[in-house]
Amino acid sequence: xxxxxxxxxxxxxxxxxxxxxxxxxxxxxxxxxxxxxxxxxxxxxxxxxxxxxxxxxxxxxxxxxxxxxxxxxxxxxxxxxxxxxxxxxxxxxxxxxxxxxxxxxxxxxxxxxxxxxxxxxxxxxxxxxxxxxxxxxxxxxxxxxxxxxxxxxxxxxxxxxxxxxxxxxxxxxxxxxxxxxxxxxxxxxxxxxxxxxxxxxxxxxxxxxxxxxxxxxxxxxxxxxxxxxxxxxxxxxxxxxxxxxxxxxxxxxxxxxxxxxxxxxxxxxxxxxxxxxxxxxxxxxxxxxxxxxxxxxxxxxxxxxxxxxxxxxxxxxxxxxxxxxxxxxxxxxxxxxxxxxxxxxxxxxxxxxxxxxxxxxxxxxxxxxxxxxxxxxxxxxxxxxxxxxxxxxxxxxxxxxxxxxxxxxxxxxxxxxxxxxxxxxxxxxxxxxxxxxxxxxxxxxxxxxxxxxxxxxxxxxxxxxxxxxxxxxxxxxxxxxxxxxxxxxxxxxxxxxxxxxxxxxxxxxxxxxxxxxxxxxxxxxxxxxxxxxxxxxxxxxx
Amino acid sequence: xxxxxxxxxxxxxxxxxxxxxxxxxxxxxxxxxxxxxxxxxxxxxxxxxxxxxxxxxxxxxxxxxxxxxxxxxxxxxxxxxxxxxxxxxxxxxxxxxxxxxxxxxxxxxxxxxxxxxxxxxxxxxxxxxxxxxxxxxxxxxxxxxxxxxxxxxxxxxxxxxxxxxxxxxxxxxxxxxxxxxxxxxxxxxxxxxxxxxxxxxxxxxxxxxxxxxxxxxxxxxxxxxxxxxxxxxxxxxxxxxxxxxxxxxxxxxxxxxxxxxxxxxxxxxxxxxxxxxxxxxxxxxxxxxxxxxxxxxxxxxxxxxxxxxxxxxxxxxxxxxxxxxxxxxxxxxx
Numbered sequence: 001x002x003x004x005x006x007x008x009x010x011x012x013x014x015x016x017x018x019x020x021x022x023x024x025x026x027x028x029x030x031x032x033x034x035x036x037x038x039x040x041x042x043x044x045x046x047x048x049x050x051x052x053x054x055x056x057x058x059x060x061x062x063x064x065x066x067x068x069x070x071x072x073x074x075x076x077x078x079x080x081x082x083x084x085x086x087x088x089x090x091x092x093x094x095x096x097x098x099x100x101x102x103x104x105x106x107x108x109x110x111x112x113x114x115x116x117x118x119x120x121x122x123x124x125x126x127x128x129x130x131x132x133x134x135x136x137x138x139x140x141x142x143x144x145x146x147x148x149x150x151x152x153x154x155x156x157x158x159x160x161x162x163x164x165x166x167x168x169x170x171x172x173x174x175x176x177x178x179x180x181x182x183x184x185x186x187x188x189x190x191x192x193x194x195x196x197x198x199x200x201x202x203x204x205x206x207x208x209x210x211x212x213x214x215x216x217x218x219x220x221x222x223x224x225x226x227x228x229x230x231x232x233x234x235x236x237x238x239x240x241x242x243x244x245x246x247x248x249x250x251x252x253x254x255x256x257x258x259x260x261x262x263x264x265x266x267x268x269x270x271x272x273x274x275x276x277x278x279x280x281x282x283x284x285x286x287x288x289x290x291x292x293x294x295x296x297x298x299x300x301x302x303x304x305x306x307x308x309x310x311x312x313x314x315x316x317x318x319x320x321x322x323x324x325x326x327x328x329x330x331x332x333x334x335x336x337x338x339x340x341x342x343x344x345x346x347x348x349x350x351x352x353x354x355x356x357x358x359x360x361x362x363x364x365x366x367x368x369x370x371x372x373x374x375x376x377x378x379x380x381x382x383x384x385x386x387x388x389x390x391x392x393x394x395x396x397x398x399x400x401x402x403x404x405x406x407x408x409x410x411x412x413x414x415x416x417x418x419x420x421x422x423x424x425x426x427x428x429x430x431x432x433x434x435x436x437x438x439x440x441x442x443x444x445x446x447x448x449x450x451x452x453x454x455x456x457x458x459x460x461x462x463x464x465x466x467x468x469x470x471x472x473x474x475x476x477x478x479x480x481x482x483x484x485x486x487x488x489x490x491x492x493x494x495x496x497x498x499x500x501x502x503x504x505x506x507x508x509x510x511x512x513x514x515x516x517x518x519x520x521x522x523x524x525x526x527x528x529x530x531x532x533x534x535x536x537x538x539x540x541x542x
Numbered sequence: 543x544x545x546x547x548x549x550x551x552x553x554x555x556x557x558x559x560x561x562x563x564x565x566x567x568x569x570x571x572x573x574x575x576x577x578x579x580x581x582x583x584x585x586x587x588x589x590x591x592x593x594x595x596x597x598x599x600x601x602x603x604x605x606x607x608x609x610x611x612x613x614x615x616x617x618x619x620x621x622x623x624x625x626x627x628x629x630x631x632x633x634x635x636x637x638x639x640x641x642x643x644x645x646x647x648x649x650x651x652x653x654x655x656x657x658x659x660x661x662x663x664x665x666x667x668x669x670x671x672x673x674x675x676x677x678x679x680x681x682x683x684x685x686x687x688x689x690x691x692x693x694x695x696x697x698x699x700x701x702x703x704x705x706x707x708x709x710x711x712x713x714x715x716x717x718x719x720x721x722x723x724x725x726x727x728x729x730x731x732x733x734x735x736x737x738x739x740x741x742x743x744x745x746x747x748x749x750x751x752x753x754x755x756x757x758x759x760x761x762x763x764x765x766x767x768x769x770x771x772x773x774x775x776x777x778x779x780x781x782x783x784x785x786x787x788x789x790x791x792x793x794x795x796x797x798x799x800x801x802x803x804x805x806x807x808x809x810x811x812x813x814x815x816x817x818x819x820x821x822x823x824x825x826x827x828x829x830x831x832x833x834x835x836x837x838x839x840x841x842x843x844x845x846x847x848x849x850x851x852x853x854x855x856x857x858x859x860x861x862x863x864x865x866x867x868x869x870x871x872x873x874x875x876x
Contacts (some may be wrong), residue, residue, distance in 0.1 A: 038726055044816075044824070047644030126606070134596060134607060189644020207645055207653045207826070209817030210726075238725050240814040245712060249725045252717040414594045415587065415829050 033093070035233040037521070037537055038345040040240045040249060040258040044208050047189045051124050051136035052172035054435075056513065059531035060237065060259065064213055065107075066140045066174030066196035069098055069117070071223035071321040072166060072528045077336055077437055079165050082223040083112065083175060083197070093160040093483045098168075101221055106177040107201040114153040118145035119178050121155055132185035137444060138167040138436070138479055160481040162488060163440035170436065171531055174198075197221070199535040204492040211237040213534075222535060231523070242408045250274065256521050256539070257532070262387060265288045269516045278323035278512035279530035280334045281435030284445045285327040286386055287507040288396075293467035294428035296378060301359040303503035307345055309352035312508045315395050319388055323514050327507035330442070330499045334510075337439050337492030341500050345507070352403045361404070368480070369404035377406040381417045383431035386511065393431075396508075404478040422461040433511055437528035439492045443476040446499070454504055472498060558857060565698045569846045570650045576842035577835070581628065583715035584831045585621050592641055594829055628835070642828035647716035647836045650821055655840070660733050660818035661740065662802040666795070667744065669748065673791060676749040681756060681779050693753060704805055708739040708812035724813065736813040739806055744798050748791045755787035762786075 027203040045057040053062045071082040082099040104112035125142025127135040135142075141159040148154055157164070177195040180188070185192050191205035199222065200213035215230040222228065238255075240246045246258040247265050251272055261269060266276055290297045290306070297303050307401055316326045325333065330343045361369035361376050369376040382390045390409070397407035407429075412420065420426045433451045434445045444450045448459030448468075455461050457468045475495050499505045513530035523536035596608045631638065637647035678693035712735060716724045722731055759765060760783060768778055806819030818837060825833035 040725060044643075046642055049644075071781075129610060186639040186644050186646075189640065190649070207643065207650050208820050209653070209814075236726055239816065240711070240725055241811050242814065244709060245724060245814065247711060248717045249723070250724075254716070254721065254725050261865065413587075413829065414827050418594060438750040519546070526858065 015482070022098065028221065035234050035539065037235045037257065037534070038255045039235055039237045039532075039534075040246045040255045041237055042239075042241050042243070042260050044239045045189075045211065048191055048194045049133060049137070049185060049188045050174040050176060051134065051172040052076070053174065053531075056259065056531070059171050061191060061202070061204055061213075062171050062174050062194075062196075063198075063527060063531045064200040064235065064534050065194060065198040065202060066171075066176060067198050067223075068173050068175065069168040070165065072169040074436060074437075074526060074528045077528065079169055082169075082221065083117075083221065084168075087165070090163070090484075093162045093164075093481075094157045095154055096157075096161075096164055096168075097148070097152060097154045100153070102151060104197055104221055106195050106197050107194045107216055108177060110177050110179065110195075112175060112177075112197050113150050114147045115150075115174060115177050117153050118147050119181055120175050121145050121153075123175075123181050124173060125155075128181075131181075131183070133181075134185075136167075136172050137450070138170050138440075139164065140440075143254045149452045162483050162485075163438055163480055166438040166440070169528070170530075171527070181432065187542050200235060200359075202232075209239055213237070226536065230535045232534075235534055235537075250516055250518065253518070255518075257515060257517045257524065257531070259513070259515050260387070261516045262464040263319060263324065263514075265452050266321045266323065266514065273519060275325065275517050275519070275521070276526075277515040277524060277526070278518065279515075279526035280332055281433075281511050281513060281530045282332045282335045282437045282528060283435040283441040284330060284433055285332055285507040286431070286433040286509050286511040287327060287330070287431040287505055288380065288429050289445075289505050290503065291424035291428050291430070291467070293424035293457075293464045296374075296376065297428045298467075299359050300503060302361070302376075305352040305355035305359070305403065306400065306405065307500070307503045307506050308348045309354070309400050309405065310345075310396065310506050311347040311399050313347065314399070315392060316509050318395060319391055319392065320509065322368070322529055323512050324512040327509050330505050330507050331341070331496055332510045335437065335439075335441070337489040337496075339496050341495045341496060344497075344500050349403055356403060356405075357458065362365065363404050367401070367404065368406050376404065376407060377408055378428045378431040379408040379410055379420075379426055380431065381420055381427060382409060382411045383433075386431060386433060387432060387514075392508070402412075422455070423463040424455045424461070424467070425463065435511075435529040439479050439488060442492065442495050443480045446495075446504075447473060447480075448478045448480065468504075469504075472502075472504075561857065562854055565850055569850045572846050573839070573842055577629065577632075577839060578625075579833055580838045581625055582621070584834060585624075587829060594642070604846045624844060630784060636666075638832040640825070640830050640833050642824065642830045642833075647832050650833060651818075651836055651840065654816060656805050657729070657733075657815055658810075658819065660729065661736055661815065663805065664733050664737035665740040665802050668737050669745035669798075670795065672741060672745035673748040673752055673795075676745070677752045677756060677784070677787075678747045678779075680753055681783070682776055696746040696749040696753070700750075701741045702742065704739060704743055704808045705812060707742060708736070708809060710814070711735055711739050732813075732815065735811050736815060739812070740802055740809050743805070744802060747798065748794050751794055752787060752791040755790055756783055759783045759787045 009201060018230040039060070041055045041057050041060060045061055046052065046055060048058055048062060050062055050066060055061045067083050068083040069082060070087070071080045072078070073080055081099055083104060085101045087096060088100045089096050098117070100112070100114060100117065106112055120138070121142070122145045123133050124136040125139045127133050141157045141161045143156040143158045145154065146154045155164070180193065180195045183193060191202040191211050194202060197218055199219045201216050202211060203214045204210065206210040213235040215233050217229055220227055225414060240249065243262055243265065246255070247261065247269065249255045250258045251269070251274070261276065270276055271272065288295050292298050292303070312326050316324055329339055331338045333340070356369055356376070361371045364370045380393060382393060393407065393409045397409060400407050410420070411417070421430050429541070432445060434441050434451065436444065445453050448456040452461070453458035454469070455464050455467065457464045457466055472495070475491050475498065478491045480493065481486060482491060515532065517524050520540050522538045522540055525533040525536055527533055557849070559801055637651070639646055640650060643650070676692050676695055680689050683689050683692070712724050713734060715721045722734065724735060765778065765782060768782060806817055806818070810817045810819040811823065821833065822837055824830070825837065
């Protein structure tokens, strides 16, 4: 009775494999419709209130569905017309008047006019406590918005606001319909609730999986020479957290664009003939900010020793690729007002050792420096959003170890890390980086009332005992309110020099956002801080 | 028998009713306990979702603005007031909003739960299939080395980390053989590859147990007796050995079903699925209390409902147990 074999075993196996066979036909069919672009992102979007657009997954969506009053040319960083066809500023930079293009509409058909724009900036500039809207980081000194006529709106400021014109061009100032801003903050995490005027409209949002964008056929107010509607019909943004799967899916033809390519994957993508894009984030470089409130780094000699004990060239050439330029200042070399300070932050372990010696930190047999029975051990938290941050810190620890400094690399829950990073005793060092193509970015990162990277008294932290640098703060405020562009850039240069001379910050590399795209894809562009602009995408070939 | 007929059926029903009520009451107490314990444990964690969301340097808010947000969100700083408020809202079916994602918790759950259940169900069925295939192959295949290889397979499978096998399966089946894409596929096609991945470690212990049982059964005298009568290997195997060996691994299968849900975090990350595992990971990293609370309540409810069903079904299925709660007095009396 060997018939049993055939009766039982074979059908079971056959049934299983035949299940797979018809499915193998699926990819060929679904990819035949050439006008859908598949975009893979490692993370899902969070709340899509435009001022929260700094988070990359949010920026990737908002950049397609909203327009801004002005457009910043990513090459020249000049501010050019977009929704506003022209504008004027009063002498002391406290009143900005914008004239809107006629005939603008939101995707729900409602008009994009002066009252709508006024409501947007009123909300971004002042927040709305009833609906839980926070204020926008990019807008300072906002007072109120005034509707002059249906196409003219004036914004008034309590103090000079020279950064405001650039602030109208950032993703965080994307214009949404008044109906969107009448919803409570908590409802803006659903992408379909965000009604903008951009070339794409959100047609579906499946939490944690997918956001679908449909091209808007009647779009005709783009910022560049080609102002018309998108050339593709649909964009599917899919969440694929695993790095190797995103790369594999691109190379297997299952995706057209992927965001966040790690340096070690670049070679195989380039080798396969795919295109790599590494737009700069053009702000404060990825580096280590020091907190002088902690007695261990209160001495400028110790801080300088750390600055000169850092071999950024080794870090970049060991761990990263040509997409990651070595930092030459606190600011990116592509930022306005950049000053090359490489000479003042040279790698010099002998100088570093001498500085530590003169500060009273002596080498003990354990290979570490001690002073009054204390070891020179400095804590820093891994910063997950930055590429290969853990490995980078480990290499840095190895370099510092050679001059007798122990870098204690820590990790923890999101809340634990936040709390630790507000306490200079626990974190004398922190990883810092901000992307924004305006000199205001220096104030954003270092001013106590903003991100407060150095942790000053009177800033975000209540744990600071006394550190405060009035000289730095005065210069930072000057950048944010100086009305003369030349004077402003002068201050930007001064702040960069001061941060390095005081060794408040150890710049390491210029962080790009690395994307890869298939060979058939043309027209992938980026706005000034590396968020993708998908309007001009074109699928060529099969 | 006569006592059963003479009016005691009503008694028995009343007894069962009382029994059922007790069980339901107990289930509710357990759910309430689970809610209370998680609520206060989550309260004890340092920081909260409001802090993580709004202290995010990306937003660059001032400390005063963050404090204002906190008051707006929690309504009150008193945890007892929050507790009563939350429980009241939950009873009305309102699970609140995810502070992190800005989406109602109910929407998130509605999107995630079917994904995980689908993965668990398909993975579970596949694991049964593997188990049977291994058992049949290891007993009936003609080549000795092949049978031995199949014997060793479960031990090998259980040693492979899910993370690794998941990536291997994608690389091989999707990227090399192009059998089906891993991104942008429908809910059912999308579950096939991850289900294969989770089914392997689940099948391993079941298959091991089944193989063990088969070996034991083969030694039994009745099997020898049938064999000496001249029955073929296959007929002995399918008619006598397999039916007599399969019960323990079916019991085991029920137990490992829970593991499927637990393994979901890894599988869903590797395959980019938006199920409960993915949601849990996001909620934990963002300390999104409302979402975590809802996930814990789903887990507890699943557990409680399953137990309650069993407790209520047993007396209905087995009459001796059914009459026990009500009949105790009678039997002692008669």
